[in-house]
Amino acid sequence: MDLDNRYPAISDLRRKARRRIPHFMWEYLDSATGTEQGMHRNRTGLDNVLLAPRVLHGKVTHDLTTTFLGRRYARPFGIAPVGMSGAMWPGAEAMLARLAVRQQIPFCLSTMATRAPEDLSEDIGSQGWFQLYPPGEPEILNDMLARIRNCGFHTLVLTVDVPSQSRRERQTRGGLTHPPTITPRTLAHIAACPAWAMGTLRHGMPKMPFIGKYSTHKGPLPSTAHIGYLLRVPPDWDYLKRLRDLWDGPFIVKGILNPDDAKRCQTEGVDAVWISNHAARQFEAGPAAIDCVAPIREVTGPDYPLIYCSGIESGLDILRALALGADFVMLGKAFHYGLATLGEKGGDHVVHILTEDMLCNMGQMAIARPTEARKNLI
Ligand SMILES: Cc1cc2nc3c(=O)[nH]c(=O)nc-3n(C[C@H](O)[C@H](O)[C@H](O)COP(=O)(O)O)c2cc1C
DSSP: OOHHHHOOSHHHHHHHHHHHSOHHHHHHHHOOSTTSHHHHHHHHHHHTOOBOOOOSOOOOOOOOOEEETTEEESSSEEEOOOTTHHHHSTTHHHHHHHHHHHHTOOEEEOTTOSSOHHHHTTTOTTOEEEEEOOOSSHHHHHHHHHHHHHTTOOEEEEEOSOSSOOOOHHHHHTTOOSSOOOOHHHHHHHHTOHHHHHHHHHHOSOOOHHHHTTOOOOSSSOOHHHHHHHSOOOOOHHHHHHHHHHOOSOEEEEEEOOHHHHHHHHHTTOSEEEEOOGGGTSOTTSOOGGGGHHHHHHHHOTTSOEEEOSSOOSHHHHHHHHHHTOSEEEESHHHHHHHHHHTHHHHHHHHHHHHHHHHHHHHHHTOSSGGGGGGGBO
16 A cells, blocks of 8 residues: 555545544544634644745755754654543554654653553653653652653653643533443444454553552543542642752643743743643633744743644644744644554654655755744745
């Protein structure tokens, strides 16, 4: 099968993935909150970023390697944290860890993943970042940080844009409950997706083993209320300072949209700010995340490391984010579309699509390195 012809774009993988993931899990992966205007705003915001083509420049040799927070990556993009990855495609976390090593890109494991850092320590090599939802209890925090570090995850990401739950009505309509329950309807969804069902039988019912260690809950998945009790203390600046002191590696704060918050993170010794609106899953009325990149770059100065995510669907979108001032880009859903469509090699195909699209567009823009896109911004 010629993957380039069958799936030339991420949207082709998405279309196929939708048929291979049971509907109630698909809606969890793919939905935003409210009427999803925030998700559309993310797309429109990206489409509105225009870049100047340049001609008669002769041959330009492209180089996509990027040094970010002291580490060299083969591409200026990586894999964003996605809770319950393995419930969307069985075995997803281990596949993404191996993908990150093969492709030399970072993989950020979620606190809410269906695999713990211990499960991935053999696979992750030196590509591991870890995303933390902050626990309230100091002993739990200390234990979590030790586990993360001991398993080889060198970069810590604190997510701050979940101070309260979001409603994600489409997800609820799809039949996903907290904790998930098997109903005749969800069974019918599963029956329509035999590859997912067989994979889930092989890999076991999804659990959240990272937080499971601290939970008194005995079933596979605790309720949202119980998770909320353990985690998601809405962190404040004191919490952030404490974490900064406790973590001796690179420390990133994810979910920043406001330039004042970005500046304060910089002042507090955070190594990089991750501009994101969580793919519009948390708050519908906020701005398109891409519209926040330039203002944040302006207040943080030219050299402060900035990451962007939310709504990236192509190599061109990556160049758009870099043109506005980001140094690195992460993608969440796209990698899951790839795995659901093609299994393990689907992740490589996502990297391939993004790479080829970056190279084609860099040719049009006459730039050798992705960050040079800044000079093409219209
Ligand atoms: C199904 C799903 C689960 C997510 N879970 C987490 C999570 O556990 N922690 C986190 O910081 N972000 C989480 N995110 C947000 C992603 O890290 C990222 O910000 C977002 O997906 C990027 O947008 P994109 O999916 O359009 O690339 C999740 C996103 C999705 C789609």
